[in-house]
Amino acid sequence: TGTTRPQRLLRAVQERATRGDSESVIAAIDHFCRHQEWAMNVGDEKGFILDSVVSEVSPQTALELGTYCGYSTVRIARLLPPGGHLITLEFNPNYAAVARQVIAWAGLEDMVQVVEGASGDWIPHLREHFGIESFDFVFLDHWKELYLPDIKLLEECGLLRKGTVLLADNVICPGTPDYLEYVRKSQSYESHYFGSHLEYTRAEDGLEKSVYLG
């Protein structure tokens, strides 16, 4: 018994961050991960790259695969344009519960929908369930072996349009070799690698940005 790491991360947010201040929520989580316990959030260095891509796309519709504690959810949602909406899929109900509270503490609950369940089960139902025509932006940060099957499913379900931007975390560490090969070889994608470091460490990691060409 006792608390889980996500619950301790949430407590750090509630103790250190100001309600409604998304920047202070992000800072509180980064502080917790640097000084208390490492956790698999995209982090501040890769988060800065995520911020720049989200700002450039300025998505009306965004999808995140793998919410975990909601750190990248907050980073994305705080940069959405007016009317923008983010759907984030999370398999683990305990993580989803923590993420909802982190997102609420940041005051972003109106722009975000945390959907509990497996990406492979939910993707085929996003259109009918949420009235989504297609996504402007997709952030991939769930199990690394699901990146490739899930973008193929997004393609098949017609949820990508000419210009949809995919941004994938951890393409070096832990690594997503089959996904990388696919987006870099496929005529349907224009890909670019942003080199960085594994969150809160000096290990190499990076983000792959892939624009769907239709």
Ligand SMILES: O=C(NC/C=C/[C@H]1O[C@@H](n2cnc3cncnc32)[C@H](O)[C@@H]1O)c1cc([N+](=O)[O-])cc(O)c1O
């Ligand atoms: O393993 C990593 N991430 C996996 C992330 C997994 C998260 O996505 C959910 N999920 C999984 N399949 C799902 C399917 N559908 C919905 N949620 C799902 C899991 O319940 C978890 O909340 C990782 C590991 C390291 N690392 O250094 O080892 C660093 C990172 O940045 C990482 O992202």
Ligand SMILES: [Mg+2]
């Ligand atoms: Mg990650």
